[in-house]
Amino acid sequence: MFQLQKNVNLQAxxxxxxxxxxxxxxxxxxxxxxxEICALPEFNQQTVLWLGGGSNVLFLDDFPYLIIKLANxxxxxxxxxxxxxxxxxxxxxxxxDFVQHTLSLGLSGLxxxxxxxxTVGASPVQNIGxxxxxxxxxxxxxxxxxxxxxTFIKLxxxxxxxxxxxxxxxxxxxxxxVIVAVTFVLDExxxxxxxxxxxxxxxxxxxxxxxxxxxxxANAVCSIRRNKLPNPNEIGNVGSFYHNPIxxxxxADALLQTFPEMPHYPLADGRVKLAAGWLIDQxxxxxxxxxxxxVHEKQALILINKNxxxxxxxLIALSDYVVQTVAQRFAVTxxxxxxxxxx
Ligand SMILES: Cc1cc2nc3c(=O)[nH]c(=O)nc-3n(C[C@H](O)[C@H](O)[C@H](O)COP(=O)(O)OP(=O)(O)OC[C@H]3O[C@@H](n4cnc5c(N)ncnc54)[C@H](O)[C@@H]3O)c2cc1C
Numbered sequence: 001m002f003q004l005q006k007n008v009n010l011q012a013x014x015x016x017x018x019x020x021x022x023x024x025x026x027x028x029x030x031x032x033x034x035x036e037i038c039a040l041p042e043f044n045q046q047t048v049l050w051l052g053g054g055s056n057v058l059f060l061d062d063f064p065y066l067i068i069k070l071a072n073x074x075x076x077x078x079x080x081x082x083x084x085x086x087x088x089x090x091x092x093x094x095x096x097d098f099v100q101h102t103l104s105l106g107l108s109g110l111x112x113x114x115x116x117x118x119t120v121g122a123s124p125v126q127n128i129g130x131x132x133x134x135x136x137x138x139x140x141x142x143x144x145x146x147x148x149x150x151t152f153i154k155l156x157x158x159x160x161x162x163x164x165x166x167x168x169x170x171x172x173x174x175x176x177x178v179i180v181a182v183t184f185v186l187d188e189x190x191x192x193x194x195x196x197x198x199x200x201x202x203x204x205x206x207x208x209x210x211x212x213x214x215x216x217x218a219n220a221v222c223s224i225r226r227n228k229l230p231n232p233n234e235i236g237n238v239g240s241f242y243h244n245p246i247x248x249x250x251x252a253d254a255l256l257q258t259f260p261e262m263p264h265y266p267l268a269d270g271r272v273k274l275a276a277g278w279l280i281d282q283x284x285x286x287x288x289x290x291x292x293x294x295v296h297e298k299q300a301l302i303l304i305n306k307n308x309x310x311x312x313x314x315l316i317a318l319s320d321y322v323v324q325t326v327a328q329r330f331a332v333t334x335x336x337x338x339x340x341x342x343x
Pocket of ligand 1: 015049050051052053054055056057070091116117118119120121122123125126127128129130169177178179180229230231232237238239240339
């Protein structure tokens with residue numbers, strides 16, 4: 001029988017480590033448990049939270065409903081043809097461990113996404129991305145449990161409506177589908193994608209003249225991230241706290257007249273993506289703190305939980321302050337990236 005616990009401390013189950021409790025909590029270790037979970041008296045499709053590694057959620061208060069953590073494991077090769085390999089991983093696999101595993105099999109494609117916290121199952125939800133790669137580029141299909149029809153289904157990449165930090169699972173599919181496994185399409189032959197950030201520079205330092213491998217790229221990405229980002233096991237955080245804002249060409253041009261050095265990235269649809277971290281930094285907010293919540297000293301895009309002393313009120317006040325300050329200076333509204341819970 002599926003075991004539930006009552007009044008479970010959530011501090012260790014989310015990487016921001018805010019103090020909160022879940023009324024009911026259980027861990028799914030096998031997808032076959034899903035029908036049984038749905039039949040529990042504590043289960044409600046609208047309020048249940050499907051949790052991965054908790055690196056993109058903020059528990060701002062006690063969670064008065066059921067939380068199910070995806071802890072199912074398993075990785076298997078599905079097919080291999082013309083240099084492409086389909087690999088399926090269970091939702092509860094730790095993302096970085098899975099990436100390392102694919103590299104150890106001699107497969108490439110996920111190396112730029114090394115060291116992103118969280119689970120395989122959450123990776124499609126916000127279409128995780130880093131260093132010029134988004135996971136959508138490598139997702140073949142997704143095995144889900146349809147909570148309405150109580151059946152397992154397969155969604156294709158196209159079904160998932162992937163976009164920048166966005167997918168079907170944050171929109172029409174929210175509350176209806178639980179991701180139980182993801183199938184990735186990886187390459188037997190490595191083609192480097194090292195144009196973003198400092199990857200090429202760090203590779204040159206670490207590898208020298210030797211021909212680079214996918215594992216080298218992964219190592220370089222890990223070094224950069226370890227230098228730049230606070231480790232959530234040591235300092236509570238959820239990574240980038242805001243989406244990079246997307247503005248009209250006209251608004252970007254107007255801002256560039258006043259701030260010619262502003263980083264900006266034209267998009268295919270004519271709009272322009274700005275760098276939220278740069279906007280926050282320009283407002284002089286690095287190190288700004290309210291109670292136990294602070295803007296990280298090195299990375300303006302990251303809000304942190306200093307000494308795990310922040311309350312939800314501290315974090316909300318700090319985030320409001322950052323959003324207002326940026327809006328006053330640049331007339332750009334920052335949108336928080338993590339999920340604020342309970343909704
Ligand atoms: C230090 C740090 C660095 C980060 N860097 C990056 C980065 O470079 N790029 C990036 O994109 N993100 C980054 N993130 C954000 C985060 O790691 C990702 O969003 C990650 O995919 C979240 O995984 P998780 O398992 O922790 O998800 P959770 O936080 O547990 O859940 C996130 C959301 O997904 C839903 N969900 C989780 N699992 C499932 C499932 N199996 N089925 C259905 N819904 C599910 C949850 O209900 C919730 O809405 C970073 C976070 C931190 C702390």
